[in-house]
Amino acid sequence: MRESIIMLITAAISTLGFSILFYVHPRRLLVATLGGVLTTAVYLIAGHFIGGELFPNLLAALVGAGFSEIMARVTKVPVPVYMVPCVIPLVPGSGLYGTMFNFVTGNYPEAASAGLRTLQVALGIAGGIVIASVLGIIFRPRLFIRKKR
Amino acid sequence: MKFPHFLTTPTGGVTRASAPAAEGQTVPTDAGSILSIALDVGAELLRAGGEIHRVEDTVTRICRAYGAEAVEVFAITSLITAEVRMPDGSFATRNRRVPTAYNHLARLESLNALSRTICKSPISAAEVEARLEDIRLYRPVPEWLCYLGGMLATGGFAVFFGGSILDGLAAAAIALFLTLFARLRPLRINSMVKSLISSFAAGVLSVLCVELGFGEHVDKIIIGTIMLEIPGLSFGNALRDLLCGDTLAGTMRLIQAILQTLMIALGYMAALTLFNRLIGGGV
Structure with missing residues (x-):
């Protein structure tokens, strides 16, 4: 429990940091940071109940990206303004490190399994983003309406 | 549902009164x-x-x-x-x-x-x-705040992945250097090479920090800095483009993301290998 709370707090700090680094307008910082915390919370809860890597990441990315799509429409800004910061806490930095470290120390089976886990996380995130964007495109005013000549 | 005014103002960033077209315009x-x-x-x-x-x-x-x-x-x-x-x-x-x-x-x-x-x-x-x-x-925030942003992001992630407060501080210090390097405008080198150099430097600095007693876990500090190096979400964005029908752009982004990640991995691996040889598996 204590670990989860620390993770939520640090996720908020990191998301805020990344939002500043990606030049999110100061007015949007609050929502972007909240999105990062939301994504982490979903990831932790799903990890507790489902386990594994693929589905917690997919669910968390789906909720984070869905939150961005909704907030983008509410505040009338492009979706990436929220989407980029929201999904940042899921990026598999730890898995990438595990892969590299085991590769360098010659522990190849462990390196391969860490690498595949990292790939699984990446696929989960991509899947979540894709589902949310596709839903976002469906519920969007029509793009190419051609005038009848 | 009613949202506060500052959230729903449609014009973000620059606001400029719409002047009527002048003579000849x-x-x-x-x-x-x-x-x-x-x-x-x-x-x-x-x-x-x-x-x-x-x-x-x-x-x-x-x-x-x-x-x-x-x-x-x-x-x-x-x-x-x-x-x-x-x-x-x-x-x-x-x-x-x-x-x-x-x-x-x-x-x-x-x-x-x-x-x-x-x-x-x-x-x-x-x-x-x-x-x-x-x-x-237009600059949304003063320049120095970007460095602070990089430090917060990296330090936060070092603690997020299980590091101590000291690890977070060490990672933040390294992030200051990395952000500085990333913003060197006159240095016109290819972004792949830039990734390689900066991740090698980050690896070396992380190990040095721990050797000097500033920080406890090399792995947590390195993970924090990796998060800063990895192009944010490029993999997810690439797949999104691919699946939404922009096949060519998606493929380009995907290959770019994979290459960049490989370069980052190569940089860190070089740093880790170097210290493995020097210290003897101590890292």
Whole structure:
């Protein structure tokens, strides 16, 4: 429990940091940071109940990206303004490190399994983003309406 | 549901009173000028990290707002090409090369607002140029705050992945250096090589920090700095482009993301191998 709370707090700090680094307008910082915390919370809860890597990441990315799509429409800004910061806490930095470290120390089976886990996380995130964007495109005013000549 | 005013203000970033067109500044009606304006906005949008479909959509909408009859746009991550035909049968074709793209989300927001303004009521070419210049010069936060942002992000992630407070501080210190390196404008080196150098430096600095007693876990510090190095979400964005039908742009982004990740891994691996040899498996 204590670990989860620390993770939520640090996720908020990191998301805020990344939002500043990606030049999110100061007015949007609050929502972007909240999105990062939301994504982490979903990831932790799903990890507790489902386990594994693929589905917690997919669910968390789906909720984070869905939150961005909704907030983008509410505040009338492009979706990436929220989407980029929201999904940042899921990026598999730890898995990438595990892969590299085991590769360098010659522990190849462990390196391969860490690498595949990292790939699984990446696929989960991509899947979540894709589902949310596709839903976002469906519920969007029509793009190419051609005038009848 | 009622949202507070500061959240729902539509114009993000730059706000500029819409001045009535001055003498001699008329709304353009020829195909070339219209396409030029639309591509200016589109190219800035692509540079600020806009999605491919957003760029294509924006160019189409702006051309139509100025009265174009048919618009054909095709964009990939580094090029926009478009043709517009006017009701009188005249047409124009233009290309715009976009060398580098990075996430500048406030600019994205301002450009979106500008595009909305143009679509609502077309303005003169000079006016669009002036607003684009405003958007280019606009800084949402002071420069020093970006360094603080990088430090917060990296330090936060070092603790997020299970490091101690001291690890977080060490990672933040390294992040200050990395952000400084990433912002060296005059240093015109290829972004892949830049990734390689900066991740090698980050690896070396992380190990040195722990050897000097500043920080406890090398792995946590390195993970924190990896998060800063990895191009944010490029993999997810690439797959999103692919699955939403922008196959060419998606493929380009995917390969770019994979190569960049490999370069980062190579940089850290070089640093780790170096210290494994020197210290003898102590890392």
